[in-house]
Amino acid sequence: MPTTAPAFSDATASDSALRRFLFGLPGVDAVGLEARAASLGTRSIxxxxxxxxxDLAISMIDLTTLEGADTPGKVRALAAKAVNPDPLRYAPPRLSSDPLDAEPDRMTPHTAAVCVYPDMAATAAAALAGSGVKVASVATAFPAGRASLDVKLADVRDAVAAGADEIDMVIDRGAFLSGRFLKVYEEILAVKAECGTARLKVIFETGELSTYDNIRRASWIGMLAGADFIKTSTGKVATNATPANTLLMLEAVRDFRAQTGVQIGVKPAGGIRTTKDAVKFLVLVNETTGEDWLDPHWFRFGASSLLNDLLMQRQKLSTGRYSGPDYVTVD
Amino acid sequence: MTMASAFEYAPAPESRAVVDIAPSYGLFIDGEFTEAADGKVFKTVSPSSEEVLSEVARAGAADVDRAVKAARKAFEKWSALPGSERAKYLFRIARIIQERSRELAVLETLDNGKPIKETRDADLPLVAAHFFYYAGWADKLDHAGYGANPRPLGVAGQVIPWNFPLLMLAWKIAPALATGNTVVLKPAETTPLSALFFADICRRAGLPKGVVNILTGYGDAGEALVTHPDVNKVAFTGSTAVGKAIARSVAGTDKKVTLELGGKGANIVFDDAPIDQAVEGIVTGIFFNQGQVCCAGSRLLVQESVQDEVLDALKRRLSTLRLGDPLDKNTDIGAINSAEQLARITALVETGEAEGAERWSAPCELPSSGYWFAPTLFTNVTQAHTVARDEIFGPVLSVLSFRTPDEAVAKANNSQYGLSAGIWTEKGSRILAVANKLRAGVVWANTFNKFDPTSPFGGYKESGFGREGGRHGLEAYLDV
Incomplete structure (x- = not known):
């Protein structure tokens, strides 16, 4: 079982040690952080x-449906879309004037994963078998996380047993905001232990943590506890992924690898709807952590409507015109 | 995975077609473009390519005299206009600048060599803001704190540098016109074009003839202007050496003078600083406009306890700076303004190495034509090193360390200059305590190189005297 990186084993020895460690991290100047994120947002790609x-953004999407109204049919439709996002491009033989013919190998990639509630994980796993698209399941009483640890762990076990390759857990924001950092840490450890080979994404719900200092502290708790990914948000609150909070988390994983050699992924989720937005996030990755993170194994977008906009922009690049919403699939 | 190739940004050049540069330009005197009396001209080149952009008239003493006479003639009516009428012209000029901002940004980038990102996002918005701000003052001078109906001085002779050609013009012309003065302005010889475009804007705004006169030329024209007996006010931004010469030349006259000169700004990073943002601030402080900024944070004073961490982060960050075609929207570092300036930077860097400071330059390929210098920092620098004392005016940072706040203040103040300083700490009380002890005209806290027309700007010691910007900036142009 992965444990705390040795370089920081003292930090998690007690509640007070962890508090001292977290409060010893450099502060975050909000104005400066947002200015840097905005400045990278002016890159012209x-x-x-x-x-x-x-194509990289498409390959990084955790195509997500997390609704009370989810059904097996909806999940299967989403899975089909994840595997083959752009069926119209494959259908008729391409015209010889198609500029993409110059690069015949450049097929539309599949998405990284499909992200569902635990009770839909089995449906997703069956639909995605052999496709290379992962099954991600939220767990731990997502999105509020207001349940006992036993219930949360059962939720995780359920999802893993149903075939989830990845678990998206939520931290206990109540514990975090009341200063019980070790409780947050230990809960992540416990969830990680239930994951087995599944990769663990730890959701902070940055909109509820509210300050950038808190987001940095939460990032370190997650990384120390063995998260495979740190993730901004559930998509269920008013403020989700922003360029600034994602930049801050990228700085955290960059610093963590520099100090421990352990690489951890980052997943902004919620509110990223356009190609323009997604490209800005990739610029943040490129210029903060560098190309090692420009890979679906290390960076994800938690999104649903983003995919169609990426597909429309992709078609525009190859045909020179916008084909419109009837040329991408609804899901 | 299959897409393992790096994320290479494709070229994203801003279009040159938005600006139409004529093959030649005259001097702008009394509302007309005119040749120099002796017919002399000089060429202006693009520092990023050494391409000749245009040929402009070279003003001599006779042209200076003509321009001052035109300004004197225009002064009577201009100063008699109600402030609200002068404001209309300034608002009109500000709006035309906004409408033509893309064209002017491209022009400035071509003539100066700085990245389009800066001219587009910093220079031009600030230029327009400056005219809007002082337009607002024109009819409120009674309430500026100088008593009722403060009077203008007369003809202002203004000499500006090449690092922010249009912005320095705005800093000079906007308050002068708002207060009822008329001006003769000489832009630097390496960056004459945006001032000439501004002359065209004045005409389009219907500004009365002679209120603004633009003389392109060299130092001899500047000298003739500031020593002209019928000039009432001298405003100069540039090197301390020239500033001293100007101060000597106006001694014994009744000319009012403001000088905005060199600097060796200290950027002080305490161990409780927001490190990631401090690194950004260090970069902004010294690499904005290739470090060719009088208020640049060219001395990094970093607390020893975080020195290694800050330097590692800084080097990593400098390695991501994109140097190249200034018109490319993704360029962070453009060209040095002239061969002369490049030679000066190179010589000072060689001195730094010869004196034993340790040089590190960002790994980047320099273009084969034009004037370029890689972002550079010096470590193992002490107060005794030339690179810690002399203004380099280039993309070169000297890194010094300190142990206590008192030592930081002592080292920061230990300079013949006193223009700018920066303080990086999460502790508010420390910001206030240190700022009060710094002998610098501008002190930034947890930021650097932030400008606003409402904020006065100017220096202590050999960085000059007088303030530009804000309410304080009015005083330099009023008989008070």
Whole structure:
């Protein structure tokens, strides 16, 4: 079982030690952080760079449905879309004037994963078998996380047993905001232990943590506890992923690898709807952690409507015009 | 995975077609473009490519005299206009600048060599803001704190540098016109074009003839202007050496003078600083406009307990800076303004190495034509090193360390200059305590190189005297 990185074993020895460690992290100047994120947002990504970014973004999507109204049919439809996001591109043989013919290998990639509630994990696993698309399941009484540890762990076990390759847990924000950092840490450890080979994404619900200092502290708790990914938000509150909070988390994983050698992924989720947004996040990755994180194994987008916008932009790059919403699939 | 290639940004050049540069330009005197009396001209080149952009008239003493006479003639009517009428012209100029901002940004980038990102996002918005701000003052001078109906001085002779050509013009011309003065302005010889475009804007705004006169030329024209007997006010931004010469030349006259000169700004990073943002601030402080900024944070004073951490982060960050075509929207570091300036930077860096400071330059390929210098920092620097004392005016940072707040203040103040300083700490009380002890005209806290027309700007010691910007900036142009 993965444990705390040795370099920081003292930090988690007690509640007070963990508090001292977290409060010893450098502060975050909100104005400066947001200015840096905004400045990277002015990068102009054109032509070949845009084509690269669009395909990379598609391959990084955790295509998500987390609704009370979810049904097996909805999940199967989403899974089909994840595996083959752009069926119309494959259908008729392409015209010889199609610019993409110059690069015949550049097929639309599949998404990274499909993200569902635990009771839909088995349906998703069956639909995605052999496709290379992972099954991600939220767990731990998502999104509020207001349940006993036993219930949360049962939720995780359930999802793993149903075939989830990845578990998206929520931290106990109540414990965090009341200063019980060790409780947050130990809960992540416990969940990680239930994951087996599944990769664990730890959701902080940054909108509820409210300050950037808190987001940095939560990032370190997650990383120390063995998270495979740190993730901004559930998509269920008013403020979700922003360029600034994602930049801050990228700085955290960058610093953690520099100090421990352990690489951890980052997943912004919620509110990323356009190609333009997604490209800005990829620029943040490129210029903060560098290309080692430009890979679906290390960076994800928690999104649903983003995919169709990426597909429309992808078609625009190859045909020179916007084909409109009837040329991408609804799901 | 299959997409393992790096994320290479494709070229994203801003279009040159938005600006139409004529093959030649005259001097702008009394509302007309005119050749120099002796017919002399000089060429202005693009520092990123050494391409000749245009040929402009080179003003001599006779042209200075003509321009001052035109300004004197215009002064009577201009100063007699109600402030609300002068404001209309300034608002009109501000709006035209906004409407033409893309064109002017491209022009400025071509002539100066700085990245389009900066001219687009910093220079031009600030230029327009400056005219809007002082337009607002024109009819409120009674309430500026100088008593009822403060009077203008007369003809202002203004000499500006090449690092922010249009912005320095705005800093000079906007308050002068708002207060009822008329001006003769000489832009730097390496960056004459945006001032000439501004002359066209004045005409389009219907500004009365002679209120603004633009003389392109060299130092001899600047000298003739500031020593002209019928100039009432001298405003200069540039090197301390020239500033001293100007101060000597106006001694014994009744000319009012403001000088905005060199600097060696200390950027002080305490161990409780927000490190990631401090690193950004260090980068902004010294690499904005290739460090060719009088208020640049060219001395990094970092507390020894975080020195290694800060330097590692800084080097990592500098390695991501994108140096190249200034018109490319993704360029962070553009060209040095002139061969002369590049030679000066190179010589000072060689001195730094010869004196034993340790040089580190960001790994980046320099273009084969034009004037370029890689972002550079010096470690193992002490107060005794030339690179810690002399203004380099280039993308070169000297890193010094300190142990206590008192030592930081002592080292920061130990300079012949006193223009700017920065303080990085999460502790508010420390910001206030240290700022009060710094002998610098501008002190930024947890930020650097932030400008606003409402904020006065100017120096202590050899960084000059007088303030530009804000309410304080009015005083330099009023007989008070």
């Amino acid at each position: 054109k032509t070949t760079a845009k084509a690269y970014a669009i």
